[in-house]
Amino acid sequence: MTLVNPEFAEELERFGVNTALDCFNCGTCAAICPLIYEHFPRKMIRYIQVGARDRLLENDKELWRCLHCGLCTYTCPREADPGELILGLKRFIVSNWRRS
Amino acid sequence: MYNPKIIIDLIADNIRKTRNPFGIPKSMINNWWTETPVRPEGDTLLFTGLMYQFTPYIEKTTHYLERYEDTKLADYMQYSKYIPKFIAGTVLALMTPGKEKKKADTIVRNIVNILAKSNVEFYYKPELDDYSGILLYDLGDQEGFVRHAEFVAAKLKRAGVRKIITVDPHTTYALKVLYPKYIGESFEVKTYFELISLRSKNGGARVTLHDPCFYGRYLEMSDVPRKVLANLEIECVEVINSEQATNCCGGPAESVSPKLSKEVLDRRVEELQSAGQPIIAMCPICLGNLKKSGTDVEDLSSLIARSI
Ligand code: SF4
Ligand code: SF4
Numbered sequence: 001m002t003l004v005n006p007e008f009a010e011e012l013e014r015f016g017v018n019t020a021l022d023c024f025n026c027g028t029c030a031a032i033c034p035l036i037y038e039h040f041p042r043k044m045i046r047y048i049q050v051g052a053r054d055r056l057l058e059n060d061k062e063l064w065r066c067l068h069c070g071l072c073t074y075t076c077p078r079e080a081d082p083g084e085l086i087l088g089l090k091r092f093i094v095s096n097w098r099r100s
Numbered sequence: 101m102y103n104p105k106i107i108i109d110l111i112a113d114n115i116r117k118t119r120n121p122f123g124i125p126k127s128m129i130n131n132w133w134t135e136t137p138v139r140p141e142g143d144t145l146l147f148t149g150l151m152y153q154f155t156p157y158i159e160k161t162t163h164y165l166e167r168y169e170d171t172k173l174a175d176y177m178q179y180s181k182y183i184p185k186f187i188a189g190t191v192l193a194l195m196t197p198g199k200e201k202k203k204a205d206t207i208v209r210n211i212v213n214i215l216a217k218s219n220v221e222f223y224y225k226p227e228l229d230d231y232s233g234i235l236l237y238d239l240g241d242q243e244g245f246v247r248h249a250e251f252v253a254a255k256l257k258r259a260g261v262r263k264i265i266t267v268d269p270h271t272t273y274a275l276k277v278l279y280p281k282y283i284g285e286s287f288e289v290k291t292y293f294e295l296i297s298l299r300s301k302n303g304g305a306r307v308t309l310h311d312p313c314f315y316g317r318y319l320e321m322s323d324v325p326r327k328v329l330a331n332l333e334i335e336c337v338e339v340i341n342s343e344q345a346t347n348c349c350g351g352p353a354e355s356v357s358p359k360l361s362k363e364v365l366d367r368r369v370e371e372l373q374s375a376g377q378p379i380i381a382m383c384p385i386c387l388g389n390l391k392k393s394g395t396d397v398e399d400l401s402s403l404i405a406r407s408i
Contacts, residue, residue, distance in 0.1 A: 015242075034348050034364045064104035064356045067364065068238045069313045069348035090240025097105055098243075 008051040015095065017088035020048040023080040029072035035065050041072055041082045044089060060093045101357040102165065102174055104239070111235060111355070112244040119248070120150060120231045122157050129153050132205035133226055136212055142223030144263040145256075146215075149271030150231045151384045152207045156200035158354070158388055166358035204384075210405040211267050211292050217408060220295045222265055228256060232274035238352060246282055249274070253285035263288045265295065267401075269314035269383045276319070291315075293382070293400065294324055299331050300408050306335045307403065308375040310368070310390065311346035312383035320344060325382060325400055332407045337375040347371060351385035361389065369393045 009020060023045045030042040044063065047056040066086045073083040114123035122129075130153050138146070215222060233248035256264075264287045266272040272291050280286040309325060316322045322343035326336055341347040350364025372379050373395060381387040382400040390397040 034350070034367065035360070061101065061104055064239070065101075065353065065360055067313075067348045067350065067352040069352070070317045071313075071345070071348065074317055074344060087238075087240060091242045092240075094108060094240045094242070 005051040005053040008053045009048055011053075012048060012088060012092055015088045015091040017048065017085055017092065019079070019081045020045050020085055022078045023049065023076075023082070023085075024078055025049075026077060028075055028077060029082040032075050033072055034067065034069065037062075037065060041066065041086050045080070045082060045085055048085070048089075056089070057093075057096075063090050063093060066090075101360065102169065102355075104356050107355050108236075108239050108241055111239065112241050115231070115233065115236060115244065115248055119251070120154070121235055122154065122161070124157065126150070126226075126230075129157070130226055130229060131201075132208045133224055136209050138212060138224040139221075140223055140225060142221055144220075144222045144265055145228060145261050146212070146222045146224045146267075147256075147264045147271065147275070148208055148229055148267050149274075150229065151268045151271060152204050153201075154231075155204045155384045155388045156196045158385070159200065159392075160196045162354045162358050162361075165355065166362075169358055207384075207399050207401055208267065210399075210401040214296060214298070214401060214404050214408070215265070215292055218296045218298055220265070225259070228259055228261065230255070232271045234270045234274040234278070235355075237274070237278060242282075245278075249279055249283050249285075253279055253283055256287065257285065261287065264290070266291050269312045269319070270385065273314040273318055291321070291324075293328050293404075294321070296328050296404070297331075298328070298404070298408050301333055304333060305403075305407070306337050306377045307380045308337050308339055308372055308377045309342065309380050309382070309400075310349065310372055310386055310397075311342050312381070312386050313346060313348050315382060316342070316346040317344050322346075328404065332404065334403070334407060337377045339371050339375050341371060349386045349389045351383075351389035354389065362392075365389055365393055369395050 025042060027042050030039045033040055063086055068083060068087055070083045073081050076082055111121045114121050117123060118125060130150055230252045233245050236245035264275060266275060266289060272289060275287055276289045311322050329336055347368050348364060349368050350361040353361040379390060379395060379397040380400050380403055381390055381397055387399050
């Protein structure tokens with residue numbers, strides 16, 4: 001079972017992740033992303049929204065598929081900055097690795 | 101896919117020790133200036149950021165990473181923290197062919213010649229020319245990036261540098277956007293092709309530009325190289341997904357997953373080839389990556405140098 005952590009979004013703000021709640025899950029980013037991979041990056045943003053910290057940590061390595069190309073950010077209708085959200089999640093994970 | 105943690109730790113460690121991602125002393129990497137007359141003092145510093153000079157080493161490392169991705173060796177690296185010697189350091193330097201190093205140097209020299217022909221005044225000091233650290237930023241090692249960027253910027257400030265000419269999109273983005281944002285240091289930054297004022301009628305060629313993500317999207321300056329080429333009477337044949345909507349070549353994934361990088365590359369090459377013209381890159385990462393596909397590609401600076 002996935003544990004839901006309502007403070008997760010707050011914890012991530014320190015890493016520059018602060019637009020996740022603007023996303024309304026339209027999937028434009030996943031449709032345009034050159035990775036063409038399992039609803040990426042929308043899926044990762046959903047994990048933030050629902051506070052699925054554990055689920056994100058289980059799948060953390062997938063974040064490094066992201067090319068930081070910015071195409072999703074360019075096309076996001078909500079200006080939720082998906083590309084920068086993924087980069088912020090990378091920062092969060094790296095900082096976790098360093099601390100552990 | 102390699103475990104990103106291993107790759108990030110390796111790159112961060114190399115940057116800490118040698119100030120570049122390959123763990124090779126700068127004196128082995130940056131030599132183009134020894135045979136090129138450049139002024140050692142002036143108002144505007146040419147800051148290559150070393151990325152074109154890195155291209156032969158990137159090619160060599162990714163060649164090995166490609167060979168061992170998803171093999172027992174990759175697993176072994178993950179659990180034993182063993183890093184094969186050919187991925188970084190002096191062994192990598194020795195295995196990288198001199199011919200490729202010369203090609204990379206020629207690109208920097210062409211840029212120097214183009215600037216000189218445009219009557220742009222600049223100076224070069226190899227001791228002030230460093231890697232920007234942008235790979236650490238892209239990989240999410242923010243602390244490592246900030247530490248390295250502070251080192252680079254402090255050196256430039258101490259030397260009284262205010263104006264900088266860059267030659268690639270990654271370094272340009274780092275100095276123009278990331279340094280002010282994350283370490284509070286600003287410089288007046290221009291890319292070399294923003295300063296070109298050259299006209300020629302020798303052109304006549306038709307080419308397709310591959311806009312790099314940083315120039316096309318992040319810095320919104322795709323119109324500049326197009327104007328430069330128009331002045332040289334070179335026609336740009338556009339493809340879908342260009343300028344701000346450009347499609348990534350896949351290069352940034354090459355250290356973590358060469359396989360993924362190649363998948364993205366193949367799709368982009370197909371798009372670019374649909375125009376039926378030679379392809380022009382303007383980023384060392386794109387150039388190296390597009391070359392891997394065997395397609396007809398050259399750097400913008402080579403095309404300009406040839407046309408004037
Ligand atoms: S980040 Fe933007 S494009 Fe992606 S699902 Fe959310 S709203 Fe849509
Ligand atoms: S920035 Fe990352 S998630 Fe966004 S389109 Fe590019 S590769 Fe996909």
